[in-house]
Amino acid sequence: MGRSFDVTSLPGVTFVAGLAFLALYAPIVTLVAYSFNDANAISVWGGFSFRWYEAAWANREVQSATARSLVIASAASVIATSVATMAALGTTRRAAFRGQTFIYVAINQPLMVPEIVTAVALLIVFASVKVATGYAGLGYLILAHSAFCIPFAYLPIRARLEGMDLSLETAAADLYANPWQTFRHVTLPLLAPGIVAGAMLAFVISLDDVVITEFVKSAGQDTLPTYMLGQMRRAITPEVNAISTALLGLTVALLTVFFLLTRKRG
Amino acid sequence: MARRDSARSGWLLSAPALAILFLAASGPLLVVLIYSFLVKGQYGGVIWEFSSDAWFEVFFTRDIFSDEVSLADAHLAIFWRSVKLSLMTTAITFAVGFPTAWFIATRPPNRRALWLFLITIPFWTNLLIRTFAINEVIRNEGILNTLLIRAGLIGRPIQILYTDTAVLIGMTYVYLPLMVLPLFAAIDRFDMRLLEAAYDLYASRWQVLRRIILPLVRPGIVAGSILVFVPSLGAYVTPRVLGGGKNMMIGNFIELQFGQGRNWPLGAALSMLLLAIVMVALLIYVRAASRESGHG
Numbered sequence: 271m272g273r274s275f276d277v278t279s280l281p282g283v284t285f286v287a288g289l290a291f292l293a294l295y296a297p298i299v300t301l302v303a304y305s306f307n308d309a310n311a312i313s314v315w316g317g318f319s320f321r322w323y324e325a326a327w328a329n330r331e332v333q334s335a336t337a338r339s340l341v342i343a344s345a346a347s348v349i350a351t352s353v354a355t356m357a358a359l360g361t362t363r364r365a366a367f368r369g370q371t372f373i374y375v376a377i378n379q380p381l382m383v384p385e386i387v388t389a390v391a392l393l394i395v396f397a398s399v400k401v402a403t404g405y406a407g408l409g410y411l412i413l414a415h416s417a418f419c420i421p422f423a424y425l426p427i428r429a430r431l432e433g434m435d436l437s438l439e440t441a442a443a444d445l446y447a448n449p450w451q452t453f454r455h456v457t458l459p460l461l462a463p464g465i466v467a468g469a470m471l472a473f474v475i476s477l478d479d480v481v482i483t484e485f486v487k488s489a490g491q492d493t494l495p496t497y498m499l500g501q502m503r504r505a506i507t508p509e510v511n512a513i514s515t516a517l518l519g520l521t522v523a524l525l526t527v528f529f530l531l532t533r534k535r536g
Numbered sequence: 537m538a539r540r541d542s543a544r545s546g547w548l549l550s551a552p553a554l555a556i557l558f559l560a561a562s563g564p565l566l567v568v569l570i571y572s573f574l575v576k577g578q579y580g581g582v583i584w585e586f587s588s589d590a591w592f593e594v595f596f597t598r599d600i601f602s603d604e605v606s607l608a609d610a611h612l613a614i615f616w617r618s619v620k621l622s623l624m625t626t627a628i629t630f631a632v633g634f635p636t637a638w639f640i641a642t643r644p645p646n647r648r649a650l651w652l653f654l655i656t657i658p659f660w661t662n663l664l665i666r667t668f669a670i671n672e673v674i675r676n677e678g679i680l681n682t683l684l685i686r687a688g689l690i691g692r693p694i695q696i697l698y699t700d701t702a703v704l705i706g707m708t709y710v711y712l713p714l715m716v717l718p719l720f721a722a723i724d725r726f727d728m729r730l731l732e733a734a735y736d737l738y739a740s741r742w743q744v745l746r747r748i749i750l751p752l753v754r755p756g757i758v759a760g761s762i763l764v765f766v767p768s769l770g771a772y773v774t775p776r777v778l779g780g781g782k783n784m785m786i787g788n789f790i791e792l793q794f795g796q797g798r799n800w801p802l803g804a805a806l807s808m809l810l811l812a813i814v815m816v817a818l819l820i821y822v823r824a825a826s827r828e829s830g831h832g
Contacts, residue, residue, distance in 0.1 A: 277732045278728050280635070280638060283635040284639060286632060286636065287639030287640070290632050290636040290712065290716075293709070294658050294709070294712065297669035297670050297672065298666070298669050300669065300673065300679055304672070350556075353553040356549040356550070357549060357550040357552075360545060360548065360550045364542040368543060369543070369546075373547075377550075379557060379561055380561050382818060383565065383811060384769070384814055386787040386791070387568070387810060388561060388564070388565075389772075390568060390790060390803060391567060395563070395564040413559060414560045416556050417556050417557050417560035418560075418561065420556065474660060477662075478662040480663065480664050481773060485791075495662060495664050498665075498668070499776075499777075502668065514665040514668060514669075517665065518665060521662065522657060
């Protein structure tokens with residue numbers, strides 16, 4: 271039975287939505303397509319090839335920037351996820367306490383402050399610390415990334431915890447499990463999908479950061495995004511397309527896993 | 537669990553996260569505030585003496601010869617451009633985002649998740665990559681100009697890159713998902729039977745949109761607008777890549793003070809001002825959101 275008049279339809283909606291999806295994807299698809307371009311310039315199509323991937327792969331700067339990005343993202347996501355898990359356990363499923371709102375606001379603070387302001391603040395503070403201590407290693411970047419990754423790790427873990435009821439833990443305690451055993455054998459396995467989801471979001475967020483990294487890094491500490499930003503000031507070769515496409519593929523893969531993990535069942 | 541135990545273990549468990557955030561997020565902001573009241577060092581950095589010069593300099597300039605005080609036109613122009621471009625970005629993303637969100641929300645439930653996923657992919661894609669993708673589209677030798685020339689519509693490439701238009705296109709592109717997602721959440725909660733009732737009572741399409749849909753999805757409109765306006769105002773990467781050196785926004789102007797400008801106190805004052813504007817916007821949002829929930 272067909273309806274002659276669909277009340278939910280508004281004139282032009284499908285048209286504008288179609289244009290929006292086209293506008294969202296056309297530039298990305300173009301970028302990906304030209305990463306396989308055999309020509310030297312971006313605007314001319316010279317046939318299909320992997321040469322820019324090979325060029326990027328062989329580029330020393332790209333190699334070290336990739337390694338640095340992965341080290342920072344791994345360290346920051348492990349740190350952020352660990353402390354965020356503890357904070358989520360401390361702020362959910364318990365009697366409301368004084369300062370709970372403060373903790374909540376403090377954890378979400380990196381989401382509210384413009385990145386450029388945080389970047390400048392870290393530049394100022396770390397510049398003094400670098401002079402005072404003489405240490406100029408990756409520690410600063412890992413600390414900065416850990417901080418802004420905390421809310422991204424915290425939110426999915428907290429959401430998962432709020433959906434878990436306390437009965438299983440109470441049962442474990444009734445059976446004489448001590449608090450650590452209860453946590454290790456009951457809470458942690460139930461919480462695991464939330465922790466993995468939080469860690470993956472943190473990893474993606476760290477991997478993508480440009481602004482804070484650009485201000486905090488010492489000389490010769492380029493990550494993949496800051497290396498790309500530097501390249502954009504010069505004549506752009508499709509090598510940047512190749513790196514972008516690789517990074518894009520990694521992000522999409524991680525996000526797909528994230529959605530499968532956090533998908534509501536039933 | 538006793539209330540006091542709950543509070544103590546709550547704080548203890550949260551302490552490591554709070555410590556990291558204090559070291560590398562909130563603590564440094566206090567330092568910026570202090571720096572905005574210091575004297576600038578000759579080669580960058582600061583001299584530890586109290587001064588309100590930086591704050592004065594944000595709004596006014598003093599003529600070096602006549603000592604005459606006038607409004608700092610250059611700074612105000614950058615602020616005005618940032619606010620104007622951010623408001624325009626918000627308006628355009630709403631005009632495009634509302635139909636898009638409506639479209640997604642009215643799909644059959646089994647296909648809705650896929651459309652939503654298609655919006656989230658660009659949202660999570662590196663901002664730099666998306667900006668770079670737009671750069672390739674609007675460059676003089678880019679896809680847009682090439683297509684227009686091939687079609688015979690224009691004889692020479694239109695210079696879009698390195699203009700305010702380029703920054704506007706770029707920001708609209710990168711922040712569109714931030715408008716669509718909260719709008720979708722609001723429309724998804726909207727009871728479509730209200731539309732049936734309205735049409736049964738001979739409401740026109742325009743009346744339905746204005747009197748029923750827009751008021752009921754208002755929380756989503758407010759949330760989407762704030763989510764787009766706030767990062768637009770603090771944008772750094774997009775204006776830097778698409779706007780070139782001349783079309784600065786506040787973010788780039790702040791960076792300049794820590795680079796060639798060598799005026800850290802002014803940069804610090806500008807940062808605090810930007811933060812203050814963002815906080816006001818967020819407060820408006822929180823108040824609007826709590827008023828909505830108070831009604832429901």
